[in-house]
Amino acid sequence: MVDTMMEEKATASTKVFSSELSQKVAGLLQSGDVQLAIGYEKGTKRPRPCFISETDDADKLIFDEHCTGNLAVYLTKKELIGDSKVAVTASYFALRSILRLLTENQVKLEKLVVLTVTSEGKLIQFETAEDIAAYIKSTPVPAREDDKVLLEKLNAMTREERWAFWSDELSKCFKCYACRAACPMCYCTKCIVEENRPQWIQPWASTLGNIEWHINRAMHMTGRCSDCGACGSACPLDLPVHLLSKKIVEEVSESFGMDANDTLQGGNALSTYKPEDKETFIK
Amino acid sequence: MSEFEPKIVAFVCNWCTYAGADLTGTSRIKYASNVKIVRFPCTGRIDFMLLLKAFSEGADGIIVSGCHPNDCHYTSGNFHARRRWLIFRSLLNFLGIDVTRIQFTWVSAAEGAKWAEIVNSTVTKVRELGPYTEYRKAADYVASQEKEVFNG
Numbered sequence: 150m151v152d153t154m155m156e157e158k159a160t161a162s163t164k165v166f167s168s169e170l171s172q173k174v175a176g177l178l179q180s181g182d183v184q185l186a187i188g189y190e191k192g193t194k195r196p197r198p199c200f201i202s203e204t205d206d207a208d209k210l211i212f213d214e215h216c217t218g219n220l221a222v223y224l225t226k227k228e229l230i231g232d233s234k235v236a237v238t239a240s241y242f243a244l245r246s247i248l249r250l251l252t253e254n255q256v257k258l259e260k261l262v263v264l265t266v267t268s269e270g271k272l273i274q275f276e277t278a279e280d281i282a283a284y285i286k287s288t289p290v291p292a293r294e295d296d297k298v299l300l301e302k303l304n305a306m307t308r309e310e311r312w313a314f315w316s317d318e319l320s321k322c323f324k325c326y327a328c329r330a331a332c333p334m335c336y337c338t339k340c341i342v343e344e345n346r347p348q349w350i351q352p353w354a355s356t357l358g359n360i361e362w363h364i365n366r367a368m369h370m371t372g373r374c375s376d377c378g379a380c381g382s383a384c385p386l387d388l389p390v391h392l393l394s395k396k397i398v399e400e401v402s403e404s405f406g407m408d409a410n411d412t413l414q415g416g417n418a419l420s421t422y423k424p425e426d427k428e429t430f431i432k
Numbered sequence: 433m434s435e436f437e438p439k440i441v442a443f444v445c446n447w448c449t450y451a452g453a454d455l456t457g458t459s460r461i462k463y464a465s466n467v468k469i470v471r472f473p474c475t476g477r478i479d480f481m482l483l484l485k486a487f488s489e490g491a492d493g494i495i496v497s498g499c500h501p502n503d504c505h506y507t508s509g510n511f512h513a514r515r516r517w518l519i520f521r522s523l524l525n526f527l528g529i530d531v532t533r534i535q536f537t538w539v540s541a542a543e544g545a546k547w548a549e550i551v552n553s554t555v556t557k558v559r560e561l562g563p564y565t566e567y568r569k570a571a572d573y574v575a576s577q578e579k580e581v582f583n584g
Contacts, residue, residue, distance in 0.1 A: 303526070312528025316570055349481050356570040357488055361481070364523060368480060371519050393523065400522045405515070419519070422511035424501060430521060431514070432537040432550065 166208055169272045170238065173264065175207035177236050183262055184233035187223050189216040198223070212238050212266040214291070219379040221246035221333035224256050236262040242377030244275075244285050245409060246333040249373055251278050255336055285410050293378060299389055300396075315360070318388050322359040324352075328366065328390050331383035334373045341365055367393035372401050372418025376409055438492040438558040440467040440551070443478045445498035447505040448540045455544030463548035464555040467495065474498065476509030480520045483534065488571040493533045493558035495550060500538040510538075532557070533564060 166172040170188075177183045178201070190199035190209040196216045200223075201207055221243040223229055239247060247263060250256045263275040265284070275281045303311060326342070329335045342350050342362060350365065351358030366380075374394040381391030401407050401418045404427055444450050450471050456463060472478055475498030483494055496517065504510040517536055525531045535554045539547045 306528075308525070308528050308530065310528070311526065312566060315527045320570075360527065360570060361484055364484065364527070365481070367523055368516075368520065393526070396526045397519055397523060400519055404518055404522075419512065419515055422508060422515055424511065426511070426514055427518070428501075428514055430518070430536055432535060 168210070169270075170212055170264065170266055171207045171210045173272060173274070174201065174210055174236055174238075175204045177262060178202070178204045178207060182234065183236040185230070186210070186236040186238075187220050188212065188236075188238040189218075189220075200229070210238065214268070216240055217242075217291075217378075217382065219243045219246055219331070219333050219375070219377045221250060221375075222331060222379070224250060224261070225333070225336040230260075234260050234262070236264060238264045238266070240265070240377075241285060241288060241291050242375045242379075243333070244281050245375035246377065248278060248281055248285075249334065249375060250336075253373075282410065296378065296389075296392065296395065300392060303392070316356055319359045319363060320356040321386050322363070322388060322390075323354045323386075324359065324362065325385060327383040327385060328380035331379040332370075333375070333377075333379075334370060335366075341369075363390055363393055366390075367397055370394040371397050372405075372407060374398050374409070436559065436563060438466050438555055438563070439490055440464075440493045440495060440554060440558065441486040441491045442467050442469045442495040442497065442551070443472060443482060443486075444469055444495075444539075445475045445505075445510075446471050446473050448499035448503060448538075449497040449547065451541035452539040452543050452547045455541065456547045457544075459544045461544060461548045463551045466555045467551050474504065474506050474509035475513035476504075476506065478513060480516065483520075487529075487533075487564060487567045490568065492561070492564045493535070493554055495535045495537065495554055497537045497539045497547075497550070500540055503540060529567060530561070530564065533561060 166175055174186045174188065178186060184202060186201040186207065188199055188201065188210045189196040189212060191211060196211060196213070198218060198220060199209055201209065217240060219242055220237050220239060224235065224237065224247070237243070244263070244265060247256065247261070251258060258278060263281065265273050267273065273284065275284065303314065306314065329340065342352065350361045374397065376395055376398045378391040378395070380394070381389055384390055398409055402409070405418055407418050444453065450469070453469060475496070478496060483496070486494055498510050498513065499505065501510060501514070521531050521534070535550065537550050539550060
């Protein structure tokens with residue numbers, strides 16, 4: 150019995166993994182450092198999240214520029230994580246989210262192994278939050294051209310045209326809340342849309358209720374959003390809902406000088422203030 | 433047809449603007465009666481949802497007012513509110529909601545005359561803009577859908 154176990158262990162350790170990342174994760178799982186690894190595997194159209202607890206499965210792991218879903222969303226799911234220590238392969242934006250979750254005391258660094266792979270294919274394991282902050286500051290922000298084009302188009306519109314655009318787009322929303330489920334910062338156990346005393350937002354899908362919901366979601370993301378766009382890509386109707394929080398990210402950085410990468414200093418944009426904040430719109 | 437009378441809802445703080453509006457009355461300064469004042473403990477308490485609710489329930493214009501910076505009864509409520517308004521205003525504008533219908537101001541307890549001026553100027557502005565049916569139409573969406581279904 151002991152012999153076979155020894156033999157199995159020996160075969161596992163001699164198994165050749167296809168990438169440095171798989172090898173690293175396999176090592177972590179085998180040594181018992183982590184009990185679960187969250188990463189990406191090959192999907193039908195684009196990479197999809199995968200959850201690995203067996204050493205051999207580590208070979209499935211991939212990481213490239215197409216891995217855009219924000220895996221930080223799983224880190225606050227108690228039913229998934231429990232008490233275990235977790236390894237996560239984080240994209241650029243997921244790193245931002247992890248920093249945010251750390252400042253909001255939603256995750257503990259000692260319960261995490263944060264990994265990323267650079268565009269040159271180099272595997273990095275982060276030791277401290279400062280390391281993560283330094284990495285995202287020195288790495289160029291992955292560009293999303295489609296968003297830029299649409300944002301410019303919207304900014305060039307008149308107010309009436311923008312209203313026509315958004316009320317039409319948001320009238321299609323049927324409140325599946327995929328945007329909420331995909332967002333790492335939406336970790337509240339009771340969301341405002343479930344609040345019914347008072348009923349702030351109509352629970353059924355109607356243009357007004359949808360607009361109110363998306364305004365609320367964007368407002369609650371103020372200064373916390375990592376601008377990953379996961380809410381927009383999660384939308385089954387492809388509504389550009391991520392542009393709302395993107396707009397706020399821009400406004401926060403412009404008006405309060407708080408960059409999305411500056412997550413370690415200062416509080417939330419809306420829970421701090423400066424006496425000299427701009428008030429040109431106030432009479 | 434009678435002339436359009438704008439409905440204005442004012443969300444004001446208890447300590448400065450509400451007292452200021454009171455002073456307007458005791459000073460016998462006349463101002464437009466289109467405004468309905470809702471009193472809050474502080475501008476920091478004014479939830480942005482209340483402004484949206486006012487629009488969907490029929491308001492054509494909104495005034496949000498409180499203590500001048502550094503005068504807040506709770507030290508920092510108005511500073512926090514100011515940041516929230518700035519973000520909210522920018523988001524509404526991005527969505528194409530008419531932010532010119534929302535007037536943010538600071539009116540202290542001594543500024544009875546300023547309060548009358550703010551109300552009058554807001555009423556004049558909203559009167560020119562006309563009723564805010566655009567937003568209310570979104571609120572009527574369900575009712576109009578049902579009508580379509582039931583009337584074939």
